[in-house]
């Protein structure tokens with residue numbers, strides 16, 4: 145079962161610091177080639193820990209789009 | 212839970228660096244590691260492995276601001292992580308770095324004399340003479356140490372201020388090294 149909610153990164157504002165990658169308990173978010181963070185949608189449970197600490201303020205926890 | 216790596220303890224290095232410079236300013240040169248290593252990863256690896264895993268300063272802010280709750284954990288103001296501010300600050304920082312190198316050159320060329328002081332926020336001069344015995348090394352080597360340590364301490368203090376006010380690692384939103392390495396990665400991986 146996938147969670148109802150999920151983290152979404154605004155790539156244009158991400159500073160690729162890696163705060164989210166380091167805090168995520170599930171390893172569901174990683175910095176992609178030093179450019180921006182990418183969420184692995186199948187793993188993310190939408191807990192919001194990454195969004196709480198993101199210094200760029202560019203993560204939002206949203207309702208998971210219907211498959 | 213995540214496995215701990217040896218590099219999860221690099222925040223200790225960050226503290227050690229400033230402590231060493233308190234006793235002998237020549238240790239300031241070690242900070243060049245934190246200057247070149249991120250660039251090496253960005254230029255040759257096309258990644259921000261340094262920022263993401265090795266930066267002691269980032270880890271220190273996470274510890275103080277996160278675990279020790281020295282941060283209000285409020286959102287970073289939007290302009291602070293905007294492109295113009297980040298790149299503007301990078302240019303400002305590089306200009307100040309260039310100026311510091313020029314001062315070093317002047318001392319080396321004998322055009323000005325060694326000043327045993329550090330300058331905080333590019334403005335306030337703080338006597339720091341006890342950390343150096345004149346004549347130990349060439350004057351320019353010492354001058355660079357004072358200049359570089361000033362930059363490092365100034366940026367640490369700025370980082371601590373924004374940590375307290377906003378998120379633990381708000382500094383990383385506009386850290387010149389972070390901006391520069393992300394810029395290089397973007398060029399390398401052409402979005």
Ligand code: SF4
Pocket residue numbers: 153157158159160161162163164165175180181197198199200201202203
């Ligand atoms: S914490 Fe925010 S700014 Fe930093 S890499 Fe993750 S999404 Fe990007």
Ligand code: SF4
Pocket residue numbers: 150151167168169170171172173183187188189190191192193194195205
């Ligand atoms: S919302 Fe939670 S699970 Fe999803 S990426 Fe962020 S920290 Fe990881």
Ligand code: SF4
Pocket residue numbers: 161249261262263266267268269382383384386387388389390
């Ligand atoms: S952005 Fe600066 S302070 Fe933050 S992890 Fe990278 S080099 Fe360290």
